[in-house]
Amino acid sequence: MKLIVLVIGLAIIAFVAWWFFGKHDVAEEQAKVAGSKQVVDVQVNGGYSPEIVVLKKGIPAVLNFTRRDGSSCLDHVVFSDFGINQELPQNQKEAVNIDTSKPGEYQWACGMDMFHGKLVIK
Amino acid sequence: MNVTNRFWVSLIFSLPMLIEMILKPFGWMLPGGELTMFALTTIVMIIAGGPFIKTATAAFKKHHSNMDTLVAIGTSTAYIYSVYAMLTHQPVFFESAAFVVTFVLLGQVFEERMRNNASNAVEKLVNLQAKDAEVIRDGKPVKVPVSEIVLGDLIRVRPGEKIAVDGQIVEGSSTIDESMVTGESMPTNKKVGDSVVGATVNGTGAFTFKATKIGKNTMLSQIVALVKKAQNSHAPIQGLTDKVANIFVPVVIMVAVLTFLIWYVFIGASIASSLIFAVSVVVIACPCALGLATPTALMVGTGRSARMGILIKNGEVLEAVNDVKTVIFDKTGTITVGKPQVTDVIGDTSTVLKIAASLEASSEHPLAAAIMKKAKDDDLKFTKATNFKAIQGKGVEATVAGKHAFVGNEKLLADVAIQAEIRSKMTTLQKEAKTVVFVGQENQVIGLIAIQDAPKKTSKAAIHALKSRGLKTVMLTGDNEAVARAVADQVGIDQVVADVLPSDKADQVRSFQTTGRVAFVGDGINDAPALSTADVGIAMGSGTDIAIESGGIVLVKNDLRDVDRALELSRKTFNRIKLNLFWAFVYNVLGIPVAAGVFYFIGLTLSPELAGLAMALSSLSVVTSSVLLNKAKLTPSAQIA
Numbered sequence: 001m002k003l004i005v006l007v008i009g010l011a012i013i014a015f016v017a018w019w020f021f022g023k024h025d026v027a028e029e030q031a032k033v034a035g036s037k038q039v040v041d042v043q044v045n046g047g048y049s050p051e052i053v054v055l056k057k058g059i060p061a062v063l064n065f066t067r068r069d070g071s072s073c074l075d076h077v078v079f080s081d082f083g084i085n086q087e088l089p090q091n092q093k094e095a096v097n098i099d100t101s102k103p104g105e106y107q108w109a110c111g112m113d114m115f116h117g118k119l120v121i122k
Numbered sequence: 123m124n125v126t127n128r129f130w131v132s133l134i135f136s137l138p139m140l141i142e143m144i145l146k147p148f149g150w151m152l153p154g155g156e157l158t159m160f161a162l163t164t165i166v167m168i169i170a171g172g173p174f175i176k177t178a179t180a181a182f183k184k185h186h187s188n189m190d191t192l193v194a195i196g197t198s199t200a201y202i203y204s205v206y207a208m209l210t211h212q213p214v215f216f217e218s219a220a221f222v223v224t225f226v227l228l229g230q231v232f233e234e235r236m237r238n239n240a241s242n243a244v245e246k247l248v249n250l251q252a253k254d255a256e257v258i259r260d261g262k263p264v265k266v267p268v269s270e271i272v273l274g275d276l277i278r279v280r281p282g283e284k285i286a287v288d289g290q291i292v293e294g295s296s297t298i299d300e301s302m303v304t305g306e307s308m309p310t311n312k313k314v315g316d317s318v319v320g321a322t323v324n325g326t327g328a329f330t331f332k333a334t335k336i337g338k339n340t341m342l343s344q345i346v347a348l349v350k351k352a353q354n355s356h357a358p359i360q361g362l363t364d365k366v367a368n369i370f371v372p373v374v375i376m377v378a379v380l381t382f383l384i385w386y387v388f389i390g391a392s393i394a395s396s397l398i399f400a401v402s403v404v405v406i407a408c409p410c411a412l413g414l415a416t417p418t419a420l421m422v423g424t425g426r427s428a429r430m431g432i433l434i435k436n437g438e439v440l441e442a443v444n445d446v447k448t449v450i451f452d453k454t455g456t457i458t459v460g461k462p463q464v465t466d467v468i469g470d471t472s473t474v475l476k477i478a479a480s481l482e483a484s485s486e487h488p489l490a491a492a493i494m495k496k497a498k499d500d501d502l503k504f505t506k507a508t509n510f511k512a513i514q515g516k517g518v519e520a521t522v523a524g525k526h527a528f529v530g531n532e533k534l535l536a537d538v539a540i541q542a543e544i545r546s547k548m549t550t551l552q553k554e555a556k557t558v559v560f561v562g563q564e565n566q567v568i569g570l571i572a573i574q575d576a577p578k579k580t581s582k583a584a585i586h587a588l589k590s591r592g593l594k595t596v597m598l599t600g601d602n603e604a605v606a607r608a609v610a611d612q613v614g615i616d617q618v619v620a621d622v623l624p625s626d627k628a629d630q631v632r633s634f635q636t637t638g639r640v641a642f643v644g645d646g647i648n649d650a651p652a653l654s655t656a657d658v659g660i661a662m663g664s665g666t667d668i669a670i671e672s673g674g675i676v677l678v679k680n681d682l683r684d685v686d687r688a689l690e691l692s693r694k695t696f697n698r699i700k701l702n703l704f705w706a707f708v709y710n711v712l713g714i715p716v717a718a719g720v721f722y723f724i725g726l727t728l729s730p731e732l733a734g735l736a737m738a739l740s741s742l743s744v745v746t747s748s749v750l751l752n753k754a755k756l757t758p759s760a761q762i763a
Contacts, residue, residue: 002387009383013376020372024185046180046190069180070173071190072125072230078417083351111237112413113360114188115181 028052048117061098076111129227132170139217163216171223187371189408196404221731229738236745250321255286275333287320288335296327352424357437360416374407381718402717406733411740415702418748423695431678439674442657443692447638453599458575464496469569480507480522540567555608581613584682624648628655
């Protein structure tokens with residue numbers, strides 16, 4: 001009995017390591033250009049989907065965040081490079097305007113810096 | 123349902139179990155026993171604990187984890203095992219699951235309040251904005267909302283009213299309280315031609331001003347934008363916690379499983395007590411405190427300094443300030459007023475000034491401007507000079523009130539007579555690094571005017587404060603050694619580097635950087651390269667836009683003493699960040715082994731509910747410590763203003 005528990009336990013540890021630390025695909029989305037601006041919808045539910053947003057340089061961009069999640073961890077979205085710290089009321093679409101004049105990679109995070117997303121401007 | 127309501131639900135349904143826990147030694151039992159506990163806990167788990175599980179599942183699917191993952195795993199393990207134990211008639215621990223949920227939510231409720239408290243500096247600034255203004259349209263005054271003001275609008279301001287936007291006074295005068303924007307406590311006198319700042323409050327006078335900056339371009343809006351950016355910036359020290367946070371939760375889960383295995387398989391404890399150890403590990407290890415340590419302190423620190431008229435642009439600057447060893451100042455406009463002023467008049471003051479003013483009235487020379495200002499300040503009436511003639515390279519001559527008169531430099535002395543007494547005064551003045559102008563009538567020098575770009579009144583105190591902090595002070599200037607030395611001695615600066623070409627300022631900063639971190643204080647366009655080269659660039663608020671852009675810290679009040687205050691506040695904030703991180707780490711590093719039962723054999727253990735309470739307290743204490751930065755005392759030397 002104890003041996004079985006030990007094996008199961010070790011299997012769980014291995015699984016946790018593989019699941020969280022292993023390489024996994026992340027959802028990436030290219031912004032669609034609609035008229036003079038580009039818009040991407042981001043769902044917030046236990047993280048961000050998509051997690052990587054690719055924007056075209058020079059076209060004003062809007063990220064629409066909708067928080068489906070009740071966690072207070074995700075109730076703000078912070079773009080530290082742009083000085084944006086936006087509250088995300090649950091189940092409400094919140095637009096975040098992004099200045100796309102400088103190409104580069106920018107991180108965004110939840111208010112507690114636990115969940116991350118990436119913005120690629122090129 | 124929001125966090126607060128979830129907390130109340132959780133508390134109300136956990137309360138009976140809490141009462142039972144306290145009254146058990148006195149023989150009171152919960153009516154219904156295990157079944158009642160099961161019912162109460164189920165309600166808590168579904169209503170209050172549900173969102174944790176939902177988030178954790180959603181995050182899990184994305185290969186992510188966070189504190190919700192830990193809470194969800196910890197509480198559901200306790201709950202599910204207890205259901206199993208209840209069915210197989212073994213001891214249950216439902217209350218653990220319910221209490222953990224309650225304590226975690228309690229922590230979140232407080233934390234949310236504190237976080238709002240920490241970030242409200244920006245809100246306070248935005249609220250300073252006036253709502254409407256009396257604009258003159260088609261010759262009639264009309265009340266319009268601030269958003270409808272256009273550039274060039276004439277705006278009337280009555281006594282006690284708030285000034286709507288930035289502009290320039292075209293009519294009237296008043297004293298204006300600018301403390302809300304610049305932090306300057308004394309009201310300033312403003313007359314026609316002076317600029318006014320939006321959101322400041324008019325005193326007793328009435329005036330009309332022309333709007334020169336509106337919307338996003340007003341000083342207030344720019345300060346708000348700057349503060350917002352600073353508050354959400356990343357301090358480099360956070361890089362460490364980011365890395366830790368990414369692997370923290372999965373590692374904790376593995377440690378928890380290991381804890382269970384060791385207790386159950388190797389030590390031979392019962393399933394129930396092994397599980398309790400594992401659950402405690404999961405519950406205590408929330409990394410929230412780590413994540414909150416830096417941003418909250420940054421928010422409070424930059425917010426507080428902004429209210430004092432010190433704009434710290436980001437967390438990087440804050441961190442760099444910490445080991446600054448040398449403070450380098452630009453001379454003109456930073457240590458000195460930046461405008462030459464008459465400091466001494468030798469001879470009959472009013473006669474000398476009158477003649478000089480008559481001659482210099484139409485000159486554009488900076489020295490002439492200083493003389494004219496002095497004449498105006500002294501309310502002197504002077505006659506117009508005629509028959510102007512320049513004396514090549516020496517000065518000007520003309521006829522004033524029928525007599526020949528001249529003003530010029532030392533080279534004139536070859537042509538005219540001078541009394542020995544005046545000559546000796548001249549030498550003294552020149553030794554003080556003042557520029558001496560000779561004033562004469564007919565062929566005789568009748569007086570001297572000494573002109574100098576004098577140090578600001580506050581410069582000496584400012585330098586003194588920095589020196590008492592153990593910092594080395596240096597002055598960079600394009601002026602010659604004698605002038606520079608004289609100013610340096612007046613304000614007490616340690617070292618002078620004179621004859622520096624504007625283009626070489628950055629190189630000078632670099633050479634000082636070999637001995638330690640350097641802060642550079644300046645205001646001009648030519649200071650911009652030095653400001654960005656220095657580890658900490660401090661721009662005077664009166665400076666050019668490009669200087670403000672290059673600086674990491676902007677002193678809105680233009681008071682040199684704020685350099686010291688800026689350094690102190692930055693240090694305080696950074697030290698608070700370090701303190702927060704230290705406690706957050708210590709808490710986790712010590713908490714996990716205790717929860718895992720490492721100290722069981724010396725009688726030190728942590729039940730899951732105590733672990734939950736400890737976790738709630740840890741985030742709460744970090745945020746509280748950040749908010750307390752608002753109350754942190756500044757040293758007296760920094761308080762004189």
